[in-house]
Amino acid sequence: MPESKPISMRYGQDGIKLLLPASTVVLEGENIQALSNPATAVREALANPIRSLPLSELLAMRKPRTVAITISDITRSVPNRDFLPEILRTVNEAGIEDNRIVIIIGTGMHRPSTAAEQEFLVGREILDRIEVIDHRADDSATLVRVQENPPISVCSRFAQADFRIVTGFIEPHFMAGFSGGRKGVCPALVDLETVQRFHGYKTMADPRADTGTLANNPCHEIALNIAKTVGVDFLFNVAVTRDHRMAGIYCGDLEAAHQQGCKQVAEWTTAWIDRPFDLVVTNGGGYPLDQTFYQTVKGMCTALPALGKNSTLLQVSQCAEGLGSDTYTKMMLQYNNDWPRFLEDIEASQNETRLDQWEYQMQTRVLNRIGLNKLWFVSDGIPQEMQQHISVTPILGQSSARERAQKAIDRYIEANPNARIAVIPEGPYTLLRRLQN
Structure with missing residues (x-):
């Protein structure tokens, strides 16, 4: 050679x-740097969200009895343990005790999590305090119908919670343009039939269902419409470094926060040819x-x-x-x-x-x-x-x-x-x- x-x-x-x-x-793309003080950055982001009231104010206004928080499954390298403690602290300070909070692992159609994976995802301290469950798209007893035409069913613990928080991270995605945002609901928390429509032949055959594309991307639009139908009260997305540490936080409104995150992640990850x-x-x-x-x-x-x-x-x-x-x-x-x-x-x-x-x-x-x-x-x-x-x-x-x-x-x-x-x-x-x- x-x-x-x-x-x-x-x-x-x-x-x-x-x-x-x-x-x-x-x-x-760019070799971005991790946030120097993740806990402080999370607190500041929760207090200054994108096109939304601070999480603490939303909780004070709504006074929810139950709160559901979604996280990504083991196939995604999301630094949950860096941000979940601050989110839970904010929820607790609003008067919602641990026994009224559930963390739902958005498995979509992936296999259920093992006990070791659950501990890896959230840490032992949170696992001992908070109920952590897997979404089960194939178990009708765990789902609730939210729309009839076309029929859409969602994890009942999420849909029936009084306040719903979706977390995740944003990266280029080969079908939906970018991950994060609405994907924390669809396909993460929906039933098998909805997952199949979301990934149907016609959707996947559309050239706009492609990496880095949101405009007129049918995969993105289907997921967003379903997430809006179910309702997301607060989004918490992050961008990560090459070693999976937090580099950016985009929280607040489901669409606005996600779009801002996608724009920055695109700038960071793009290589031109x-x-x-x-x-x-x-x-x-x-x-x-x-x-x-x-x-x-x-x-x-x-x-x-x-x-x-x-x-x-x-x-x-x-x-x-x-x-x-x-x-x-x-x-x-x-x-x-x-x-x-x-x-x-x-x-x-x-x-x-x-x-x-x-x-x-x-x-x-x-x-x-x-x-x-x-x-x-x-x-x-x-x-x-x-x-x-x-x-x-x-x-x-x-x-x-x-x-x-x-x-x-x-x-x-x-x-x-x-x-x-x-x-x-x-x-x-x-x-x-x-x-x-």
């Missing part, structure tokens, strides 16, 4: 380091996001602006928990790399959205662009035989993922010495934008 430079990539909890040519373009690259190396976002192939698809789609029809994408992702849900796993293996047939089938049956089909549909955006043979995949977590049936070209062997990825890069460079190469160290946490010619 010509003169090279080491580049650290997100991979599991420890990351991996790859050697790439010195000419490689590193696509990453002028044309496609020959080889793009990316990842699944590291732990906890890259623990399933299902979530890994986000990293693939993030790279799309850097891909032309002749580009090759090398994706590394640990996937320690395998492909994802049983339904998703069966679907991927059923189609056995025949992604065109999958697209034909879901287009023909648009009135019936299969669980998790949306993730495979998003993966086909990349497959449509570069083809199966140029979507390279490296993982230690998925059985190698299984990797041969999930619409990727796996880089297999007995060596580690890092060694296999490095060997694939070296062979590509040997065959294409003048190739333009880019690497996306932060994977799906980066927002790629094309310069207009």
Whole structure:
């Protein structure tokens, strides 16, 4: 290899380091700094929210009997333990005791949390004080209908609470433009049928359902309308650094606070490109996001602006928990790399959205662009035989993922010495934008 430079990539909890040519373009946003005093910053934000009265004043006016607070599940690296104590202190000071507060983990269609994950999410002290529950989209006994046409059901403990606080963090999102805001209700707290409509074929086929896009994005609009129907009394969103510490706080009105956060996160995470690259190396976002192939698809789609029809994408992702849900796993293996047939089938049956089909549909955006043979995949977590049936070209062997990825890069460079190469160290946490010619 010509003169090279080491580049650290997100991979599991420890990351991996790859050697790439010195000419490689590193696509990453700003390395933002963490807030120096998180507790003080949270108190100031709660007292000076965006287009809203302070949380303490809202609680004093409303005098709620019960308060529900949502948090993201284990797939999101949200520093809950930095802000939940201050939110709970404000709620307690308004006269609401701990036994009238519930923290709801917005699992959407993800699996329930383990006891260890609940402690990781909120900390032992809060877990001992406050009731913490998972949303269960598949359990009708835990849901309440909030709209009939189309039918929408929501976690009853949230919908029936007298005061509702939604928390989360804002990052680029490959379907909804950005995470955070309204996504803390939909899909986080809704029923299976609503999740399926939210991710339906037509919605996912719309090119505006894309990273960094909110305007006329059907995925964003559906989620926002549902969140408004249910009602959110106070939003608390954060932006995070590369090591998952708070860098910005956007709280107050559901829409206004979220929009302000999205604007700043876009500025922080954007990397500009002028044309496609020959080889793009990316990842699944590291732990906890890259623990399933299902979530890994986000990293693939993030790279799309850097891909032309002749580009090759090398994706590394640990996937320690395998492909994802049983339904998703069966679907991927059923189609056995025949992604065109999958697209034909879901287009023909648009009135019936299969669980998790949306993730495979998003993966086909990349497959449509570069083809199966140029979507390279490296993982230690998925059985190698299984990797041969999930619409990727796996880089297999007995060596580690890092060694296999490095060997694939070296062979590509040997065959294409003048190739333009880019690497996306932060994977799906980066927002790629094309310069207009």
